[in-house]
Amino acid sequence: MFISSSISIEDQHRITTCELNMPRRLLLGPGPCNVHPRVLSAIGAPQVGHLDPSFLELMDEIQELLRYTWQTDNALTLAISGTGSAAMEATLANMVEPEDVVLVGVKGYFGNRLVDMASRYGADVRTINQIWGQPFTFEEIEKALEEHRPKILALVHAETSTGVRQPMEGIGDLCHKYDCLLLVDTVTSLGAVPLFLDHWKIDLAYSCSQKGLGCPPGIAPFTMSSRAVEKLEKRKSKVGNWYLDMNLLTKYWGNERVYHHTAPINMNYALREALRLVAEEGLAHRWDRHRGNAELLWEGLGEIGLKCYVPMNYRLPTITTVLIPDGVDGKIVPRKLLHEYNIEIGGGLGDLAGKVWRIGLMGYNSRKENVVLLLGALERVLHDIGFKK
Ligand code: PLP
Numbered sequence: 001m002f003i004s005s006s007i008s009i010e011d012q013h014r015i016t017t018c019e020l021n022m023p024r025r026l027l028l029g030p031g032p033c034n035v036h037p038r039v040l041s042a043i044g045a046p047q048v049g050h051l052d053p054s055f056l057e058l059m060d061e062i063q064e065l066l067r068y069t070w071q072t073d074n075a076l077t078l079a080i081s082g083t084g085s086a087a088m089e090a091t092l093a094n095m096v097e098p099e100d101v102v103l104v105g106v107k108g109y110f111g112n113r114l115v116d117m118a119s120r121y122g123a124d125v126r127t128i129n130q131i132w133g134q135p136f137t138f139e140e141i142e143k144a145l146e147e148h149r150p151k152i153l154a155l156v157h158a159e160t161s162t163g164v165r166q167p168m169e170g171i172g173d174l175c176h177k178y179d180c181l182l183l184v185d186t187v188t189s190l191g192a193v194p195l196f197l198d199h200w201k202i203d204l205a206y207s208c209s210q211k212g213l214g215c216p217p218g219i220a221p222f223t224m225s226s227r228a229v230e231k232l233e234k235r236k237s238k239v240g241n242w243y244l245d246m247n248l249l250t251k252y253w254g255n256e257r258v259y260h261h262t263a264p265i266n267m268n269y270a271l272r273e274a275l276r277l278v279a280e281e282g283l284a285h286r287w288d289r290h291r292g293n294a295e296l297l298w299e300g301l302g303e304i305g306l307k308c309y310v311p312m313n314y315r316l317p318t319i320t321t322v323l324i325p326d327g328v329d330g331k332i333v334p335r336k337l338l339h340e341y342n343i344e345i346g347g348g349l350g351d352l353a354g355k356v357w358r359i360g361l362m363g364y365n366s367r368k369e370n371v372v373l374l375l376g377a378l379e380r381v382l383h384d385i386g387f388k389k
Contacts, residue, residue, distance in 0.1 A: 025338070028374055029346035029360050030160050030319055031188070032210035032217050035270075036364040039215050042273035043266045050263045058272055059253060059263075065275035066221050069190060069213075069283070070205060072197035076246065077223040078253040079271055081264050084187045084208030086244065087220035089117050091183050091204040093241035094224070094232050095152055098122030103150035103180075105136050109161035109350040110185060114154045121240050126150065132351045133321075135166045135314050138174070145178040151231075152181045152204075157195070158188035161349040163310045163321035163358065165193065172201025181228055187211065190221060191278050192290045192318045192362055203228040209267075212290070212318060214363025215274035219267040274363070290317040293366045297359065300375040304382065305389025309356050317366075321348070321356040325387060330354050333381055341377040 027033045048055050059078075066077050080087040092114070096102060102123040104114045107130035118125045128144040130136050136155070145153065153175055157166050168184070175182040183204040189195055192212030197205055203225040209215035224232070224246065232239075232246060239245040243261065251258040278286060294317035298308055301322060309321035324330040330347060334357065337343045346358035361370065 024342060026343045026370060026373065028365060028370065029344045030358045031208070031360055031362065033214060033360060033362045033365040035216055036214050036274065036277055038277065039270050039273045042269040045266070045269050047265055050265060051257060051259065055265060056257060058268060062268060062272050062275060063253065065272070065279055066223065069275060069278050070195060070197045070223060071199065072223055074223045074225055076229055076250060078249065079268065080220045080222050080244065081261060082220055083217050084206065084220050085113070087206030087222040088114065088185065089241065090222050090244040090246070091206055092117045092121050093244045094239050094246045095181065095183070095204065095228060096121040096123045097235055097237050099124055100152065101126060101148055101150040102152045102154060103128065103144055103148045105130065105141070105155045107135065107162065107164060108132050108156060108159035110156050110159060110187070114185070118154070132162045133164060133309055135164050138170055141171055142174055145174060145180065149178065150180050152183050154183040156185040158186065158193055158316050158318060160188045160319055161352060163316050163319045164314050165316045168200045176201060181231065188316065188318050191286065192366065193316060194287050197223065209271055209274065211360070211362045213271070213274040213278065214365070215270045216267070218264060219271045290361065290366045293361050293368060293371055294320065296368060296371045297361060297375070300371065304375065304379045305387070318360060318362045320359045321352065322359060323356055324354070328385065328387055330357070332385060333357065336381045336384070337377055340381070343374055343377055
């Protein structure tokens, strides 16, 4: 027992709590989603050191499986110890030098986050804006590149706040024509929506673990093309973020294996298992599965009298925004789904707050039985609150 004449131990914060007993929810919101049982059990595998040869081998496997999932040959492909926002910040921290013109396409909440982050690294940030719920056209992007001549164009491929997919075909060629790097947020598309990083000439991309990959949050895929690495090597100023500096991180993830920070070992186990599941299923099947289950959802929503916010052509299979019908209290439906059916869906963000609900079918959760369960519960809740289609 610690005894000191001058200091006594205070017990006021020493609460007694029960054993962990979390509710079992079906997570059909914008993420996180439920985790595949194999991913969950991988987390509990025996702990090794972060420089253990077996862990170094696992890191190599993660890098290779990420290349498959993104369809890229980028040598600099790794997992950031942090959530999607950390990987998002890593792209900007490494690329932006003070005064660099960064053009951000804002068509939702996460475009604005890119603007905020880029400005914190001293970028001269310019924006093009689109109505929340629509993608940019090729012509709008070309016009903005012509006008702003940026060093980096940043776009969100799958805007989680709106449910819109930004078509990427041809944009990489435009970026080459205007001599700028293409940075793309693939947080709500990786592992679920067609992505061809190299074919689309994307230079920088990041994602998260808790959506299409079906893993818990806390580890985030990141990749950079050789064009982007060239810009990094030519920097005149130091990368403004020590934790996310690729000059240091590649010494840990590359051949040198130099300690940088203590990697979250078990989260890397989880990510490896999630990526192994992607490779086992194959991308074509996985993308088809997500599309098929989303179509089942859209059809069922129509049958119970609800409308999707985004036109079919640009609708993401991972996240569906559903218009809250006139006269319905937007907050009561998610609340009843959670408390009466243990199902989580999301509300609207930013401009769409109070206007839409967001339903996610991602990774392990993109399954027919979940769609049917949700539709049944939703119909019941709507009936209970007196909604008539
Ligand atoms: N970008 C998009 C499109 C997102 O949907 C999210 C999170 O939902 C993020 C970035 C940030 O990721 P995280 O919440 O894992 O930090």
